[in-house]
Amino acid sequence: MPLPHDPGPHWGEVGIHGVHRQREWDAVATVELAVAGSEAWFVVLPDGSLVVEEGDADADRFRAALSVAPPFRAHAVRRNGATWAVAVRRIEAVELDDDTPGNEIEIAWDGSERTVRIDGAPTLAGVPGLERLAEARHRTYVVRAARLEGSTWEVAVSPL
Template identity: 45%
Template structure:
């Protein structure tokens, strides 16, 4: 072993640093399809499924059912068909329903010492959705909330403290 102080031992497994978890739940399921087929879906509270992309005829409900007990909706899942099985990974997400219809698919709300401001589809907006303000305020006094439309008034949200 070298005593060279310039060597860096920061790789996972050498220093004990854990890798970031890529999925909140992973499972396999036997279902039809061809190797390489993919399905991207969002499971909403209440059991509704939104298929965002697919290259397969497989029923997305089969993939969601395989995740039952491992993760509760809402979540975003990716299923990939391997030679004999589907491998399905899912990440939990936060969903907010906005009371008023927003004319755009992407909303960003920033609150800092100067107050709250919003951008809808990248353009400044005078209307700041109160649901997104409440979501951000529950985490921090100063925050950024990014919301992406899933369906109708349902938005997937991410919150970061400033």
């Protein structure tokens, strides 16, 4: 018995249609390590120090096995036995004043109006270190920052 007629669009061979997804990781590798646990999320700061964010595996062992220069964010997942998949994304880390408030900051400047959110709440306060960094790159911008440890922040600056 023949299959029912499919009236939908036919674009030919199976392939890629539409816009591709943006790359999430800069490097992905498999590593053979005898480490307990199942996964680890961690950040390696510019000075080489380690900030463990989540997971039950010894993240310090993965840092030594990676050839990516810091700073970077990484996620290691056990695949089979001692085989681990490790994904790495380079980040920008900056030092801000010790008295910088909050743990997450977003600043937007459209050329005439500035909006600032600290931990999701709007504020009139400014963060001069972040604003100088963004202004050096773009006339209008959005800058997002997340505290990594102490006065070290992960920063992303984008044109508006």
